[in-house]
Amino acid sequence: MSQVRALFKKEAVESVRSxxxxxxxxxxxxxxxxxxxxALLMPDILEAVMxxxxxxxxxxxxxxxxxxxxxxxxxxxxxxxxxxxxxxxILTHEFSRNTLVNLITKGLKKxxxxxxxxxxxxxxxxxxxxxxxLITYLYTIYYWGDAVHNLFAxxxxxxxxxxxxxxxIMAASAVFKSSFPGVLITVLAVVIIMMIAGIHPDIAEFxxxxxxxxxxxxxxxELEIGDMMPSIIATVISSILMIVLSILIxxxxxx
Amino acid sequence: xxxxxxxxxxxxIPLAALQLILMxxxxxxxxxxxxxxxxxxxxxxxIIILFNxxxxxxxxxxxxx
Numbered sequence: 144m145s146q147v148r149a150l151f152k153k154e155a156v157e158s159v160r161s162x163x164x165x166x167x168x169x170x171x172x173x174x175x176x177x178x179x180x181x182a183l184l185m186p187d188i189l190e191a192v193m194x195x196x197x198x199x200x201x202x203x204x205x206x207x208x209x210x211x212x213x214x215x216x217x218x219x220x221x222x223x224x225x226x227x228x229x230x231x232x233i234l235t236h237e238f239s240r241n242t243l244v245n246l247i248t249k250g251l252k253k254x255x256x257x258x259x260x261x262x263x264x265x266x267x268x269x270x271x272x273x274x275x276x277l278i279t280y281l282y283t284i285y286y287w288g289d290a291v292h293n294l295f296a297x298x299x300x301x302x303x304x305x306x307x308x309x310x311x312i313m314a315a316s317a318v319f320k321s322s323f324p325g326v327l328i329t330v331l332a333v334v335i336i337m338m339i340a341g342i343h344p345d346i347a348e349f350x351x352x353x354x355x356x357x358x359x360x361x362x363x364x365e366l367e368i369g370d371m372m373p374s375i376i377a378t379v380i381s382s383i384l385m386i387v388l389s390i391l392i393x394x395x396x397x398x
Numbered sequence: 399x400x401x402x403x404x405x406x407x408x409x410x411i412p413l414a415a416l417q418l419i420l421m422x423x424x425x426x427x428x429x430x431x432x433x434x435x436x437x438x439x440x441x442x443x444x445i446i447i448l449f450n451x452x453x454x455x456x457x458x459x460x461x462x463x
Contacts, residue, residue, distance in 0.1 A: 162423060166458045169420045173413065173451065180409040228459055282409070 146251055150259040154233075163229050164267055170225050171218075171271040175278030178214035179286065185209060207289035208362060211297070214279045215358040218301055222275070223355075226305055227312065227330050230264045234316035235323045254390045257313055261386060264309045272302050292364035300354040300361070300371065307351050307378050310385035317389040320396065351378040417450060424454035428461075436460055 158164040186202050193199060234257075237243045247253065276298045291297075311330055319325030337352040347353055353374040360366040403410075424446045428439060437445075442461070446453040 162427065162458050165423070166420065166455055169416055170451065170455065173416050176409055176413045176416065180406070180413065183406070183409070225455060228455065232459065 146255050147259055150251075150255060151263060154259060154263040158263075158267065167225065167229050167267060167271045168274060171222060171275035172278060174214070174217045174222050175275035176282070178217050178279050179210040179282035181213045182209040183286065185213075205287070207283050207287040207291055208359070210279065210283040210287065211291065211294075211362055212359050214276070215297070215301065215355070218272070218275065219304075219355040219358070222272075222301075223305060223308060226268060226271075227308055227327065230267070230309060231312055231316075231326045231330070232323045233260050233264055234313060235319065235321055235326055238316075238321035239323075253393050257317070257386065257390050257393055261309060261313050264312070265306050268305045268309060269302065272298075272305060291362045293361040293368060296368045296371075297358045297361040300358055300375075303375065303378055304351055304354045307382050307385075310382040310389075314385040314389040314392070317392040317396065349373050349377045351381065354378060420451070420454045421446060424457045428457060431461065434461060 182205055186205060189202060237256075243251075243256065280294075308330065311333060312326055315326040315329035319329070334352070337350050341347040341350050341352050341356075351374065354371070357366055357371060357374075361368070361371070425443065428442045428446060431439070434442065442457055446457055449456070
């Protein structure tokens, strides 16, 4: 237990001193502010475009759905990319600087390293995402009063996908050791493979990718949380598998 | 138009503040840093100022390890 606490403290101090936690939180705060702003400006932008091209039709008024839709498209794309870039090196930089050798020879359990790093990254991600979601939520309820369905669940889906990405980073780091580009490419490859596999509708429902594609359908009430269960269970199981896998690989790794 | 800008201020002020905080922090760190892993000080300063959001993030990820 003291190992866990010491490691956790090390991670916290490290991410604060390297300003990574700070950068992650600021980026997600920006996403939280930008999303309702884009929704508010969208009619003006579209109007300008339509005037130029001579198309004319009535635009529906901006609603809370537009604001959330902007939030999810920002958080699911830019947000997750920033998450992977910032936390992609959480394990690889220890290999490249050989900072773990001393600790492990002094009796630090290898599985503790993986577990603490995963939990720490997940906590940082939770903090950043909650702040971002809260900012968008507050702006949205202030400007638009529309009732939305399953709001909490819709936010939760993106969060769960982020946790899945973190476990994926861990597994890729254990395989590639000191190669940060290797980790980035693996994460990218897995996401692309899931996108291609998702073309088949029977498989799509079981992929983690389905989580970040269904936020809006949940908000509109077209899907219920029960419909998401196959995908949620698959994501949780694959996340746990990733952690177990990374511990197994990491245990066999010579430092 | 003036009225519209006023309406957007509750968004624009926090947005500008956040971007400035990120940029200034990265600039201060870069100014204090003597040795760089990639590139050099003037190039990093340019990247941080020119590429909003992405510039400071790249700096934090690549240089502050």
